Amino acid sequence: MSDDIETTLPRRQLGQYLREARQAANMTLEQVAPMMQWSTSKLQRVEKGQSPKVRELDVEALCRIYDVDDDLTSALKGLAQQATVKSWWHAFDDLIEGNFNLYVGLESNAHRLALYRPDVVPGILQTPEYARVLDRAYFPDEPTEDLERRAQLRLKRQALIHRKTQPASAEFILNEATLRYVVGGPEVMAVQLHHLANMPQNVAVRIQPFSAGFPLGIAPGPFVILDFGIDAKGREAAPTVVYVESYAGDMYLERPKDVGRYRQAYNTIQQSTLDVPTSKSLLRRVAREYESDR
Structure with missing residues (x-):
């Protein structure tokens, strides 16, 4: 993909969600295409993210066929609008409903994750109570049932790395500060750190100690590199995406x-981190310190 090519991310994600909606409605390509007055191949191209332009009206029509709720319909129309924009990064918040998490859709299809987080435990590794404490602070006005749904979403995301069949490969680099910032008190922290130390073999957790300083010369914010594996022809199933998280809005980078x-x-x-066994030992040691404080 050349540096000046338009991003394919919005339309790839739009196609993925439309395909999932069709499958949830138990409908085939052959059933839906005539209802749109399309060929089957055109609908298939849309679902594969290969159609250069998908009209918002068409997205709305497909959502009606699949009985998609209004919130998701609005989000998918936002993706269709974004798919026509030629740019190398996107902050989707202005076009897509806040309760639609584009990143979760990307993450669920990744074959490999490489994540750096200098401050808190990333959502995919959080224990339920750790997640609830953070959400109560970040969304103070949300009702309890909505906060609980957020915590449950994190648990569902963890299936990516814990499933028995072809779990994703993942490496997480956490700064030592993550172990020391107290979320929810000593008991919550002890459980969370033991959880990190007991990850399955396909998941590597590495701790960057305070003594590492700033190997990049600056303190970078959190980011995730998502790779999507190789298709049957030995090509990338989809271009790698870097997700850069910030308080003002998130970016999705694709340029090589x-x-x-x-x-x-x-x-x-990574070169400044402790190896995995040493990282596990540190996690367990700090967990025991929290346990002694209870």
Whole structure:
């Protein structure tokens, strides 16, 4: 993919969600295409993210066929609008409903994750109570039932790395500060750190100690590199995406030079981390410290 090519991410994600909606409605391509006055191949291209333009009216029509709720319909129309924009990064918050999490859709299809987080335990590794404490602070006005749904979403996301069949490969680099910032009190922290120390073999948790300083010369914010595996022809199933999280809005990077820069940054940070066994030992030691404080 050349540096100036338009992003394929919005339309790939739009196609994925439309395909999932069709399957949830127990409908085939052959059933739906005539209802749209399309060929089966056209509908298939839309679902594969290969159609250069999908009209919002068409998305709305498909959502009616699949009996998709209004919130998701609005989000998918936002993706259709975003898919026509030629740019190398996207902050989707202005076009897509806040309760529609584009990142979760990407993550659920990833074959490999490489994540750097300098402050808190990432959502996919959080215990339920750790997640609830953070959500209560971040969404103070939300009712309890909505906060509980957020915690349950995190638990569902963890199936990606815990499932028995072809779990994703993942490596997480956490700064030692993550172990020391207290979320919910000593008991919550002890359970969370033991959870991190007991990850399955396909998941590597590495701790960057305070003594590592700043190997990049700056303190980078959190980011995730998502790879989507190889197809039957030995090609990338989808271009690698770097997700960069910020308080003001999130970015999704696809340009090869941007992906390469983040890979280099990740590799540099990794060289400053403790190895996995030593990281596990540190996690358990700090967990015991919290247990003694209860």
